[in-house]
Amino acid sequence: MLAGVGAQRLLWASTSTKDDRYSDTHYVTNLALPGSINTMPEETLLAVDDHGAVPRDPLGADVPEARAALRALDALGISFEETASRLETEAVTGFESAWREIQEVLRSRMEAAQGRNG
Known part of the structure; x- marks a missing residue:
């Protein structure tokens, strides 16, 4: 750590x-x-x-039931690791996009406020 x-x-x-x-x-x-x-x-x-x-x-x-479910998914060609990785990537991308949008709204509002007070 x-x-x-x-x-x-x-x-x-x-x-x-x-x-x-x-x-x-x-x-x-x-x-x-x-x-x-x-x-x-x-x-x-x-x-x-x-x-x-x-x-x-x-x-x-x-735990035994979860392991059996993961084995069944694997037998169907569904990779837990690949699926988890894709979901994580999509979630991070979504959070990053929302963060950029928030920053742009704040920047726009600050510029507008400065224009009114300038």
């Missing part, structure tokens, strides 16, 4: 349950990992506080 740099933490974002077949705490309780960060709507937070139960090993119980 680099001096002065803390460990990177896993962020679960918007973990409210969107599918009525699952418990209203499904994603929060099943993704509760030491050192992770979870953002959720207040309604989900209150549900977790009221009746959420975090399993002792949230992800561990499904």
Whole structure:
């Protein structure tokens, strides 16, 4: 680890349950990992506080099933590594594009404000 740099933490974002077949705490309780960060709507937070139960090993119980799913995808010619890499690249590109757009809007507004005050 680099001096002065803390460990990177896993962020679960918007973990409210969107599918009525699952418990209203499904994603929060099943993704509760030491050192992770979870953002959720207040309604989900209150549900977790009221009746959420975090399993002792949230992800561990499904490891054999997850490995079998990855093997099945591989047998179909679908590479997890390639898919994950593509999704990561697309996400980074999207964030970079949004950042550039925000910078341009701010630059334009600052120039307009300077023109009015100049």
